[in-house]
Amino acid sequence: MTALLSVEHLTKYFPSRHGVVRAVEDVSFAVAPGETVALVGESGCGKTTVALSLLRLIRPDGGRVSFEGAELKGGGGDKAEKAWRQRLSIVFQNPYSSLDPRMRIRSIVGEPLITAYGLRGQPLTERVVKHLAEVGLGAEHLNRFPHEFSGGQRQRIAIARALALEPKLLILDEPTAALDVSVQAQVLNLLQQLQRTLGLSYLFISHNLATVENIADRVLVMYLGRVVEEGPVESVFAAPYHPYTRGLLDSVPSTDPGRRRHLKPVSGEIPSALNPPTGCAFAPRCTRASEDCRRAPPPLNAAAPGRSHACLHPLAAAEGSRRSDADRQTDRAGIER
Amino acid sequence: MSEILLEISDLRIEFRSLEQTVQAVRGCNLGVVKGEVMGLVGESGSGKSMTALACLGLVPPPGHVTGSVRLDGREVVGAPEADNRRLRGSTAAMIFQNPGKALNPFFTIGRQLTDAIATVRGLERGSAERTAVDALTEVRIGDPALAMQKYPHQLSGGQLQRAMIAMALSCQPKLVIADEPTTALDVTIQAQVIVLLRDLARVHGLTVLFITHDLGVVGSLCDRLAVMYAGRVVESGPVDALFANPAHPYTASLLRAVPMLGRGRMTLTQIPGTVPNMAAPPPGCAFHPRCPIAQPRCASDDPASRETAGGRTVACHFPLSGATAPAALRGVAS
Numbered sequence: 001m002t003a004l005l006s007v008e009h010l011t012k013y014f015p016s017r018h019g020v021v022r023a024v025e026d027v028s029f030a031v032a033p034g035e036t037v038a039l040v041g042e043s044g045c046g047k048t049t050v051a052l053s054l055l056r057l058i059r060p061d062g063g064r065v066s067f068e069g070a071e072l073k074g075g076g077g078d079k080a081e082k083a084w085r086q087r088l089s090i091v092f093q094n095p096y097s098s099l100d101p102r103m104r105i106r107s108i109v110g111e112p113l114i115t116a117y118g119l120r121g122q123p124l125t126e127r128v129v130k131h132l133a134e135v136g137l138g139a140e141h142l143n144r145f146p147h148e149f150s151g152g153q154r155q156r157i158a159i160a161r162a163l164a165l166e167p168k169l170l171i172l173d174e175p176t177a178a179l180d181v182s183v184q185a186q187v188l189n190l191l192q193q194l195q196r197t198l199g200l201s202y203l204f205i206s207h208n209l210a211t212v213e214n215i216a217d218r219v220l221v222m223y224l225g226r227v228v229e230e231g232p233v234e235s236v237f238a239a240p241y242h243p244y245t246r247g248l249l250d251s252v253p254s255t256d257p258g259r260r261r262h263l264k265p266v267s268g269e270i271p272s273a274l275n276p277p278t279g280c281a282f283a284p285r286c287t288r289a290s291e292d293c294r295r296a297p298p299p300l301n302a303a304a305p306g307r308s309h310a311c312l313h314p315l316a317a318a319e320g321s322r323r324s325d326a327d328r329q330t331d332r333a334g335i336e337r
Numbered sequence: 338m339s340e341i342l343l344e345i346s347d348l349r350i351e352f353r354s355l356e357q358t359v360q361a362v363r364g365c366n367l368g369v370v371k372g373e374v375m376g377l378v379g380e381s382g383s384g385k386s387m388t389a390l391a392c393l394g395l396v397p398p399p400g401h402v403t404g405s406v407r408l409d410g411r412e413v414v415g416a417p418e419a420d421n422r423r424l425r426g427s428t429a430a431m432i433f434q435n436p437g438k439a440l441n442p443f444f445t446i447g448r449q450l451t452d453a454i455a456t457v458r459g460l461e462r463g464s465a466e467r468t469a470v471d472a473l474t475e476v477r478i479g480d481p482a483l484a485m486q487k488y489p490h491q492l493s494g495g496q497l498q499r500a501m502i503a504m505a506l507s508c509q510p511k512l513v514i515a516d517e518p519t520t521a522l523d524v525t526i527q528a529q530v531i532v533l534l535r536d537l538a539r540v541h542g543l544t545v546l547f548i549t550h551d552l553g554v555v556g557s558l559c560d561r562l563a564v565m566y567a568g569r570v571v572e573s574g575p576v577d578a579l580f581a582n583p584a585h586p587y588t589a590s591l592l593r594a595v596p597m598l599g600r601g602r603m604t605l606t607q608i609p610g611t612v613p614n615m616a617a618p619p620p621g622c623a624f625h626p627r628c629p630i631a632q633p634r635c636a637s638d639d640p641a642s643r644e645t646a647g648g649r650t651v652a653c654h655f656p657l658s659g660a661t662a663p664a665a666l667r668g669v670a671s
Contacts, residue, residue: 042523042524042525043523150611150612151611152611153611180380180381180611180612181380181550181551181552181591181594181595182380182590182591182594182608182611182612182627183608183611184594184595184605185594185595185605185606185607185608186607186608186609188596188605189604189605189607192604207523207524208596209524209598210553210595210596210597210598210600211596213596213598213599213600213601213602214596214600214601214602214603214605215602234601237598247525248524248525249598250528251524251525251527251528252524252528252553252598253527253528253531253551253553253554253556253557253558254553254556254557254597254598254599255552255553255555255556255580255592255597256556256597256599256600262557263528263531263532263557264528265525265526265528265529265531265532266525266528266529267529269493269495269496269526270523
């Protein structure tokens, strides 16, 4: 299967007064047609920088990005970037700040169509109405302003705007994180339905592992600018190789009995991207770290079909899987306590 | 019978302006028993934070508070500000969502901790300082002596929240109110703070009112929980029983609307509509416009909160029971 989007060795450094921030370092992945790939990690891991680099909203310092085999060259000029942005689009986290409060919904969703195709009048309105309908909003909203809508409806409008140029790939940057708990499901279900009807691919950026499990096919776990593990969501979450992935999973609180008192947090905090550890960035927090880990960052290597990890001491399947006997014992002790 | 430390009865908080009156809290009833960790869950605008502020007499003007909050036998609502000030810190302490905003950026952590301890406990500076270092040690800050000398901007969010917890505990309050203390933190740091709070509560026999919108956090920390919707507690009870068999359709829907790790790719139950506008809450049961099992009666008749078996309460005309609940609303745990 040929990849729709392919990213190779993407790198982005930000200069700052205190030194260079290595935001993204040597990140490679591909998104197949119709697939949802999730980028997960904590704040500062570089997931949003990857998204912005893909859209050329910031200029990466290195690496290749191609769409349907055609590479976007750094010096391609405005025209190439404009054409590029018609194929992929983004929905931002906060629909309260991503929609211009002074624009009517008609203009918000219509603006990309005017800029890209110069549409006007009746054809423009028809397209806008069509995209609003795709997200479940009626034509009666055309002349309203963003403040007249709830958070969930605003995010629908942001999705309609992203769909306006009929892109093949949508980048979703924490699209439900700013929404009320009771409306998150509406947006997640809408995204899944749109994917089925329009054949879209998603790059889903999130720190919420439960949401990722619900929506994504494959997952890339990032830590301090690098991908530390990659694979199908189901198998990575069931039996991760990388101790950081295990730690993330064990940090997610749950309502399910048996998992409720199961939190096993990773000790320590994320190191500064200004001054990252020389070797594996996770080594200072890792219980399995050895001297070798501190020498050089381990490369991302294939471990099993579709799976890869960047760890010198990966967890074996039995250790990685959540429900080992020892865990069940601690579970029970936890509940009794 | 266990002793009730905090009792909220028929609490109402209104914000009046020229155009409208926002009813932030509309008759909230809640009791917190000594030694328990109580979760108060709700979405934004449900009134949970206002309820917490009212417990300390901290509702900002022009908020108009009526009803009753009894904290350790003393009435807070309508009490003179001087009395309520004595209550804060010594009887009840609060941990806020954003420690960066709650601490003063111009003073070191040590100075702020020492000041608080000296004021509330009447200790002289030397012993207040020692108490502060002990408190920082207890919340497992890497190097307590070093942390004392740092300014808030020099610490990470997780460390700041630990310092806030240290400040709250060092005054030896009977009740700790924590308002979304982990929401601003990363997942791994949130887990550290939850485990810390859980351990501290057990060791000190603390009573905690823990406010959050995250049901998972409640699951891993709390003994009991109360669910708020539109300014009122719609359901309360022990966490295990309530998660296994939610009685209120709102709780049941919420439990199935949120993705939970380990459940795979299930289709989430959608709760239609949005949270109500509290300037004009729906008549009758505030949840009825979004409720999958609402009857005509729900639109006119406001259900009172009733006690049911097992120390639970529910405010619904047609509460669910495990067997009769529609499949879409059955509890997630089995």
